[in-house]
Amino acid sequence: MGLFSGFKNTVFLWLFIILSCGNRGKAVADSEVSDPGNPLPPAVVVAANKTGSYIPLLKDKNTAVVANQTSVIFKDSAGKDSLLSHTHLVDSLLSLGVPVKKVFAPEHGFRGDADAGEKVKDGVDKTTGLPIISLYGKNRKPTPEQLQGIDIVLFDIQDVGVRFYTYIATLQLVMEAAAEAGIPVLVLDRPNPNAHYIDGPTMEKEHTGFLGMTTIPLVYGMTIGEYATMINEEGWLEDGQKADLTVIPLDNYTHQTTYHIPIRPSPNLPNxxxxxxxxxxxxxxxxxxxxxxxxxxxxxxxxxxxxxxxxxxxxxxxxxxxxxxxxxxxxxxxxxxxxxxxxxxxxxxxxxxxxxxxxxxxxxxxxxxxxxxxxxxxALLQEQITSGATEAEIRESWKQDLEKFKQTREKYLLYD
Incomplete structure (x- = not known):
């Protein structure tokens, strides 16, 4: 079975999703019926669904896609937005005539079935012949050779809004590599299910790494598109470079929207x-x-x-x-x-x-x-816990950094 065929709609897959995930979000399926006197809010529209906004940007351009199993367009057979049916973004781009040349895969792999921390190997999709290049194997940043001949990089991965969830580190390294190569980056935004609050210790510069590349709190309350803009404008890319960045925003979304992710974003986040x-x-x-x-x-x-x-x-x-x-x-x-x-x-x-x-x-x-x-x-949090500090005392030590981050964050918000 090819890598892309693993994303085809099957009755088994959706029965599994419906049974295991449970939908308590406001991004509702088309089949749900609202009370005329108390209508449901409009469903969130992910940027990938807004093909008219980004397909013209890819026309006749050799495209590299950074994607995994969550990189899908939610539409039914009639072309109507629906959480109950989807096609993988790469399949859709190819069908629309976009010259996709390769796919970069993050931690957990293109199909999202590798263990946390497990090295992911490069491969070739048997169905399309596209090369799949791992960004969690030999290298975590695309090399100049891997970007050779590419006109634009498209990033579309579902994030969960936690600093040590490595998809945002992959985003930063992709943006950095693209900036160095003079290649534009297009980010298709997706909701952050943990965007309703900002909390936790702030990353200290001496501890930055793939579990946190920038000085942000543990929970930062931004979509991946908003965060991409922050990376770019705050000078967090190597040598203060800036990527030629375009973000396609969501529709019908705020940071308080309760969003149900229909496809598990990684193997150990099932619901x-x-x-x-x-x-x-x-x-x-x-x-x-x-x-x-x-x-x-x-x-x-x-x-x-x-x-x-x-x-x-x-x-x-x-x-x-x-x-x-x-x-x-x-x-x-x-x-x-x-x-x-x-x-x-x-x-x-x-x-x-x-x-x-x-x-x-x-x-x-x-x-x-x-x-x-x-x-x-x-290192302070471990010291606080082992010394017997209370939760209230620990939380008090976060306040100043959190307030500073909130002021910076405000400049880059696309949604209320």
Whole structure:
């Protein structure tokens, strides 16, 4: 089966999505019927659906596409916007006569089925013959050779608005490579499901890397199109360069819009709940505590064998599964908390991390490497937790940086 054919609509795929994801967003399917006296708000229209706005920009231009399994156009067979039917962007571009020459794939690969941190190999799509170039393998930034003969780079990937989610790092490196090569960049905007708040520690320059390339908070409250503009205008590209950047905006969207992502953006974010809790539980990725990988409730629970079993009435056993071949504490009983019914948060919750550390029978097993600092963006958070600081005290230490960021962010917002 070719790489692109994996995105064709099938009854099985959509049954899986409907059953596993649950739609609680305002981006509603066409089949939903509203009360005439209380009509539903208009559905969000992703930029990829607005072909009339960007196809003219690609006419007769050799195009490279940065894409994964979320890079789709939501339309039914009649050409009407619908979350219940989609075609992959690359397939659509080719059918519309756009000369797509290659595809760049981010972490998790073009089909989105590789483990977190797993190297992704280059390949060739068997259906179209297009080369698939990994940006999570030998190199994370397109090389001059890989961009040779390209007239424009199109970026379209669904983000979740968390600094250590690596798609925004890929965006920055793509923009940088394009700026160096004098190639325009076109970003098709998509909603941020965590855009309704700004919170968490701010990345410190000495800890920047692929889990956070710029000095932004853990949760930054911007769409990927808004963030691309910020990268460009704040001089965050190498040597202060600027890309020739165009952003195609969303329709019917605000930062308070509750948006349901119909296609999981990565293997371990299967539904709305995991995406909503990811900013908080993602911090466990830098510890030796399991955050649900190896279960069907990724980022909806946490636990470890060394958490005090007398303090918890919830336990589970991680096992290898889709997206997690080697989960932490595989095959071992983990004691912890089930958060699958937690309300949608409006801030980063530190209490779960503080709770886990407080109830570890061997505290030396919690923070084993520098991975926590790379996720938090600062060494201070670990120091605060291990010294017994309260959540309120920790949050107070974030205030000044958050206010400064909000002022900068305001300049680049495309939506209310």
């Amino acid at each position: 709305d709940q995991s995406i909503a809790l990811y900013p908080s539980l993602g911090l466990f990725e830098g510890t030796d505590i399991n955050a649900g990988r190896g279960t069907e409730f990724q980022f909806q629970r946490y636990g470890a064998p060394f958490l005090d079993s007398t303090k918890y009435d919830f336990k589970y056993t991680p096992k290898p599964n889709f997206g997690s071949k080697y989960p932490k504490h595989s095959g071992k009983t983990c004691y912890g908390k089930d958060l699958s019914s937690e309300p949608r948060p409006d801030r980063v919750n530190l209490q779960w991390l503080i709770d886990a550390y407080a109830n570890a029978t061997d505290k030396s097993k919690v923070f084993l490497t520098d991975g926590f600092t790379r996720h938090a963006g600062t």
